Amino acid sequence: MKFAEKSIRTRIILCVIAAIMLMGACLIVTIRLNQRMLERIGGSYKTNAELTEFSTDLAETERAMETYVEYHTFESIDSYYHYQSLSDAALTRFQAKPSTETVMQKEYIVRQITESFFTYSRYVVAARRANNTTDVDAWYGKSLRCYSVLQGEISQLNVLFMQKNAKLYNEYRDNYALLTQVSIGFIFIFFMLILVVLYFSITSIMKPLADISDVALRVANRDFDVPLFNSTARGEIGNICRAFDRMIISIREYIDTIWEKALQETELKEKELEMHELYADAKLRALQNQINPHFLFNTLNTGAQLAMMEGADKTCFFMEQVADFFRYNIQQKNQTATIDEELALVDNFVYIMKVRFGERLQFIKDVPSEKNMHLLPRMTLQPLVENCIKHGLNGSKGIVVLKIEKDSFFTIIRISDNGCGFPPELRKKILAAALSDSTPDVPVSGKSPEEENGTNTGTGLINVITRLRLYFHRSNVFDIVTNGEGQGTTFLIRIPNV
Amino acid sequence: MKFTVGHSARIITICISIVMVMFFFFFLFYLVPHITDTNMNESNTAENRKFHIIVVGKAENESFLQQIYAGAQQVSKKYDAVVEVHVPESRAENASLQSLLEYASFTNPDGIIAYIGESDSKIDPPVDIRGKLIPLITVVQYHPDIPQVSFIGTNYSELGRKIAVESSNYLHGRGSLLIINTSISNNPNYSTLMNSLSNSLEEYSGIRTTISDLGFSHASSSLEGNVKNEIASNTIDLIVCLTTEDTIRAAQSLSDMNRGGKTGIIGFGEGDMVDMYFNRGIITELLSIDPQKIGETAMSELFEYLRYGYANSYIAADVRIKKAGDRR
Numbered sequence: 006m007k008f009a010e011k012s013i014r015t016r017i018i019l020c021v022i023a024a025i026m027l028m029g030a031c032l033i034v035t036i037r038l039n040q041r042m043l044e045r046i047g048g049s050y051k052t053n054a055e056l057t058e059f060s061t062d063l064a065e066t067e068r069a070m071e072t073y074v075e076y077h078t079f080e081s082i083d084s085y086y087h088y089q090s091l092s093d094a095a096l097t098r099f100q101a102k103p104s105t106e107t108v109m110q111k112e113y114i115v116r117q118i119t120e121s122f123f124t125y126s127r128y129v130v131a132a133r134r135a136n137n138t139t140d141v142d143a144w145y146g147k148s149l150r151c152y153s154v155l156q157g158e159i160s161q162l163n164v165l166f167m168q169k170n171a172k173l174y175n176e177y178r179d180n181y182a183l184l185t186q187v188s189i190g191f192i193f194i195f196f197m198l199i200l201v202v203l204y205f206s207i208t209s210i211m212k213p214l215a216d217i218s219d220v221a222l223r224v225a226n227r228d229f230d231v232p233l234f235n236s237t238a239r240g241e242i243g244n245i246c247r248a249f250d251r252m253i254i255s256i257r258e259y260i261d262t263i264w265e266k267a268l269q270e271t272e273l274k275e276k277e278l279e280m281h282e283l284y285a286d287a288k289l290r291a292l293q294n295q296i297n298p299h300f301l302f303n304t305l306n307t308g309a310q311l312a313m314m315e316g317a318d319k320t321c322f323f324m325e326q327v328a329d330f331f332r333y334n335i336q337q338k339n340q341t342a343t344i345d346e347e348l349a350l351v352d353n354f355v356y357i358m359k360v361r362f363g364e365r366l367q368f369i370k371d372v373p374s375e376k377n378m379h380l381l382p383r384m385t386l387q388p389l390v391e392n393c394i395k396h397g398l399n400g401s402k403g404i405v406v407l408k409i410e411k412d413s414f415f416t417i418i419r420i421s422d423n424g425c426g427f428p429p430e431l432r433k434k435i436l437a438a439a440l441s442d443s444t445p446d447v448p449v450s451g452k453s454p455e456e457e458n459g460t461n462t463g464t465g466l467i468n469v470i471t472r473l474r475l476y477f478h479r480s481n482v483f484d485i486v487t488n489g490e491g492q493g494t495t496f497l498i499r500i501p502n503v
Numbered sequence: 504m505k506f507t508v509g510h511s512a513r514i515i516t517i518c519i520s521i522v523m524v525m526f527f528f529f530f531l532f533y534l535v536p537h538i539t540d541t542n543m544n545e546s547n548t549a550e551n552r553k554f555h556i557i558v559v560g561k562a563e564n565e566s567f568l569q570q571i572y573a574g575a576q577q578v579s580k581k582y583d584a585v586v587e588v589h590v591p592e593s594r595a596e597n598a599s600l601q602s603l604l605e606y607a608s609f610t611n612p613d614g615i616i617a618y619i620g621e622s623d624s625k626i627d628p629p630v631d632i633r634g635k636l637i638p639l640i641t642v643v644q645y646h647p648d649i650p651q652v653s654f655i656g657t658n659y660s661e662l663g664r665k666i667a668v669e670s671s672n673y674l675h676g677r678g679s680l681l682i683i684n685t686s687i688s689n690n691p692n693y694s695t696l697m698n699s700l701s702n703s704l705e706e707y708s709g710i711r712t713t714i715s716d717l718g719f720s721h722a723s724s725s726l727e728g729n730v731k732n733e734i735a736s737n738t739i740d741l742i743v744c745l746t747t748e749d750t751i752r753a754a755q756s757l758s759d760m761n762r763g764g765k766t767g768i769i770g771f772g773e774g775d776m777v778d779m780y781f782n783r784g785i786i787t788e789l790l791s792i793d794p795q796k797i798g799e800t801a802m803s804e805l806f807e808y809l810r811y812g813y814a815n816s817y818i819a820a821d822v823r824i825k826k827a828g829d830r831r
Contacts (some may be wrong), residue, residue, distance in 0.1 A: 031527070038535055045539075103585035106549030110585060113555070114610050121609045124632040150602075151609050184538050191530050198523045202516050209512035 012240050013210055020206045024199050031195045035188040042181040049174040052166045055095070060159050062092040063119065067152050070126045074133050074145055085130065089123060096120070108169055111162045118158055122151045213242040217249060229257055280475040284340060287468070302331045326356045334384075341476070344377035344409065344416070344500075347386040351407065354387050358394050365398060371408040379416050379500050382472040388465045389420045389496045397422025397493065414502055421495035427487045435463055436485065439470035477501065554584035556805065557610060558798075559603040560618030562591040564643075567773055567794050568618050571642060574798025575616065582806045584613070604629045607637070614638040614805040616798070619646050638808050640801040643792075645817070653804040655797050658819035659692050662790070663699025665822055666769060669788055670704065670741055673767055677709035678740035681733055683749045684714050696745060713739070730756045739766055741787075747772025750789075754780035787827050792820040 011019070069085035072078065096119055100112035125148035132140035213236075220231045231253060236246035309324035330353040333346075348370070355368045368390075390405060397403035408419045470483045477500070486495040558575060560568040572588035579586045589606060591598045600619060607615045608629035615629055619641045628650050629637045638652045645654040670680055684697060704712050715729055730753055733739060742757075744750040750770030757763050758780075767787035770777060773794065780786045797820050808814040 027523075034531065038539075042539065100551075102551040102553070103555040104549050104551050105585060109549055110587065113585075114587075117555075117610045121611060121632045150605065154606055154609055180538055184535070187530075187534060187538060191526075191534075195523065195526065198519055198526070202519045202523065205512045205516040205519070209516060212512065 013214070013242065016210050017207060020203055020210070024203045027199050028196060031192055035192055038184060039181070039188065042177065042184055046174065046177045046181060049177060050167075050170045053163060053170060055098070056159065056163050056166055059092060059095045060156070060163075062088050062095065063122070063152070063155065063159070066092055066126065067122075067149075070129055070148065073130060074141060077133060082130065085126075089126075092119065093123070108162070108165045111158065111165055115155065115158050115162050118151060118155045122148060122155050125151050213238075213246065217242075217245055220249065224253065224256070229253065229260065276475060280472075283468075283471065283475070302328050302335065305331070323357070323360055326353050329353050330357060340383060341380040342383045344379050344381065344386075344418070347381065347383075348372060348377070348407075350384075351386050351390050354390060355394075355405075358391075362394075362398065362403075365402050366394060367402060367404045369404065369406040369408075371406065373409060373411065377409060377416065379502075381498070381500060382469075382476050385469055385473065385498070386418070386420065388469050392466060393420055393422035393424070393494070393496070397424035411502070416500045416502060418498040418500070419495050420498075421488070421493055423493040425491055425493075426489065427485055427494045429487065432485045432487065435467060436470070438463075439467045439474065439483075440480065473498065552579075552583050552585045554582060554613040554806075554809070555610070556584050556586045556614045556616065556802065557607045557612045558586065558588040558590075558616045558618075559600075559607050560590055561598070561600060561603070561620065562594045564618045564620070565590045566775065567643075570773070570794035571616060571618070571798040571801065574795030575802045576798070577795070578799050578802050582802060584802070584806075586802070601626055612637060613809060614640065614652075616640045616642065616801045616805070618642050619644045619649070638805055640805055642797050642801065642820075652808045653801070653814050653816055653818060655800055655804070655818045655820055657692070657792050657822070659696040660699040661819070662771075662822055663696050663701075664703045665824070666700050666743060666745075666771075666790060667703030667707070669769055669790070669824065670743055671707045671710060673741055673769065673787060674710055676707055679711045679738055680704070680713065680741050680743060681730075681739045682712065682714045682743045682745070683730065683753060684745065685749055693745070700743070700745075731760060734760060734762065734766060741767040741769060744768065744770045747774055747777060750786065751776050751780065754785045757785055758783075781825065781827075784827060789825040791823050791825075793823040796821050796823075 065088040066085060069081050069088060072081035073085055096116055099116040099119075100109040101116065103113055104110045125144050128144040129141060129148050132138075132144055216234075220234075223231050233250045233253060234246035235250065236243045238246070305324045305328040309321045309328065312318075312321035312324060330350065333350045333353070352370075355366075359366055359368070386407070390407065393405045394403060397405055404423045406419070406421045408421075410417045410419070473482045474480060476482075479499075479501070482499055484497040484499075486497055488495060556575065556579070558568055558572045568588055568590050572586060575586045589603060591603075600617070604615065604617060604626065607617075608631060611631045615637055617639060619626070620643070626646065626649055629639060631637055636650060639649065640653050640655065641649065641651045642655045643657070645651075645656055674680065682697075682700065701712070701714075704710060713733065715733055730742070734742075734756070742753050744753050747770075750768065750772055751774075753768050753770070754777075757766055757768065763783065763785040768780075768785065769788045769790065770781075770786045771790050773791050777786065777789060781789050800818055800820070804814040804818065
């Protein structure tokens with residue numbers, strides 16, 4: 006697994022561990038160097054100490070030789086060999102060859118004289134063992150002179166060592182001071198570099214999180230137009246990026262859905278407002294028109310009482326029917342009415358029209374016997390029947406048929422006539438005007454607007470269609486079917502059974 | 504390649520890491536050794552050599568021996584040898600030549616160059632710890648009792664002729680000359696020198712020669728008085744001295760009489776005092792054997808003996824002449 010694919014925590018921990026290890030290594034190196042320098046300083050005069058020890062061993066050797074020459078004891082010969090071996094061992098550290106360097110050359114001289122001393126002293130010991138007094142005297146004197154010379158040379162060497170070591174000591178001390186300063190500088194620079202590396206490493210590791218943070222901030226500020234990460238990386242950063250991408254996509258989809266719903270709701274509200282406006286308009290008109298109908302209704306009732314007092318029963322019934330028609334118009338307590346209520350109004354209207362047109366008008370009502378309690382906007386069927394009577398009577402006998410059928414889904418009301426029929430262009434314009442809630446350019450009858458009174462302009466028909474559509478929220482609730490040229494027109498209302 | 508902040512941070516991290524590693528190695532392998540390295544140049548340039556040669560002599564000959572040492576030292580590298588000089592620091596030590604040679608033998612050298620004076624006698628030859636004779640080169644004085652490899656000394660006959668020629672040159676063939684003769688009368692070398700000088704001067708008829716013949720027992724005050732008398736009574740153009748001591752005393756006398764530069768001195772020998780008078784112009788010419796050349800020759804002979812087992816038994820040293828014009 007690559008480093009970049011490890012978790013952020015692991016990567017940061019590894020970086021910190023690496024930094025600590027580097028810092029530790031740096032400190033250990035500098036401490037070790039300083040220790041070495043201190044050891045060097047401490048060992049500056051080591052050669053003097055060793056030389057002193059060597060000189061002491063030599064002195065003991067010489068003393069043992071003297072004792073042996075004088076007393077010929079076992080202890081003295083043992084001591085002689087002991088110290089000579091010690092001195093001999095120490096002698097191996099001395100310069101073995103002539104050297105151009107003063108101190109080393111002096112070491113060489115000391116070594117040579119020491120070897121001479123050992124040789125002469127061995128001769129002395131051997132002569133003393135053999136009790137050869139002549140040789141003892143000869144070699145003893147020479148070995149003593151040699152020892153004397155040797156002591157002098159050792160003293161000189163000691164002074165040389167002292168001078169050299171003093172110089173070395175001063176140099177080591179200066180070097181130590183310099184090394185301490187350089188080490189402090191080195192540690193400082195190295196630590197700074199480690200901190201910089203650590204900073205950039207953690208920045209590199211945290212960069213994706215910073216990017217995510219920026220994007221999250223933009224999203225929090227309702228800016229959803231942010232780029233997707235499309236990350237393929239593993240680990241928590243990759244997971245966060247992918248989750249964030251999915252979240253952004255989900256939010257966008259949700260916003261789109263809300264927008265659509267909001268648009269729909271706005272549309273619905275607009276339509277509802279429109280309906281309320283239409284209703285208010287109709288109500289205003291009705292209120293305006295209520296003055297005359299009230300007066301007319303009262304007048305008609307008075308006329309009916311008068312006709313009854315005079316014994317004109319037919320006139321009295323006619324006037325009562327007319328009064329009931331107007332009463333329905335006036336008593337619009339609700340905006341809706343049942344089909345049966347609407348049919349009762351149609352019956353009143355047809356009676357009045359039949360009194361007017363007599364045998365020229367034939368009204369056929371084909372309605373199921375059971376009650377029709379489906380609701381529909383008030384004053385829906387009467388205007389349609391009126392339109393059929395008006396345009397169905399072409400100077401000859403007009404037949405108006407009102408038929409109600411029921412199937413599984415709809416209650417279908419058909420109102421048809423046997424008139425000249427509806428021109429297709431006019432039908433299209435009326436239906437379109439009903440959808441856009443405007444008045445068609447061409448009048449329903451084909452006459453000019455001046456020739457038409459208020460009820461014949463098509464406004465009533467458009468009003469009926471619009472109200473039906475708004476009430477049932479269906480565009481196909483109403484339709485106009487032309488039976489053919491001169492074959493009349495059928496108005497079709499489909500009321501859902503629900 | 505898309506370059507982002509993340510990429511640049513990574514590149515910077517890598518660059519700084521490389522710098523860190525380089526810095527670490529620079530510190531550890533350059534700076535630290537540089538700081539901890541001691542300036543013991545002598546130790547650093549020191550070299551071990553195969554042979555060890557020692558120059559010994561008495562304190563009174565230190566100056567001469569130091570020059571022999573210098574000459575030997577010059578050629579020491581050529582012979583892969585280390586040359587040492589062992590001379591007592593002052594005459595107060597009163598070290599005999601025998602003790603100096605014994606010292607030398609204790610160090611087991613490969614060869615000894617010894618200055619043996621006229622008074623040194625009954626000297627045991629130096630032997631190493633194995634009892635083997637150490638090759639010995641003697642200079643100045645030949646000692647027939649010592650088994651020496653070579654003797655490097657003055658050709659006194661030649662020296663006499665050279666002094667005569669130099670005197671004639673100084674006097675331009677005409678003038679009065681005083682020879683101070685104070686040395687040991689029975690010294691054959693000195694006799695040779697005097698004979699050679701006298702015979703050579705006879706060839707120059709224009710030069711009047713006077714010999715101030717003073718014995719060895721004469722005190723220095725007598726010599727100076729005698730010299731002063733000679734200069735005062737006769738018109739002396741040039742004084743010839745055959746030893747270092749005579750040269751110094753003659754120079755002192757001339758200096759006392761304020762005759763420096765008026766009466767010339769042709770001296771013989773080496774030393775600080777002689778050099779001082781020479782530099783002051785009181786000593787006109789100074790003849791000496793070339794000690795550095797002796798050192799070089801001694802080394803050559805010694806190693807010839809060490810390599811081939813034989814060497815020249817007698818070698819005449821070159822005579823060096825310093826004239827007033829050579830003064831620095």
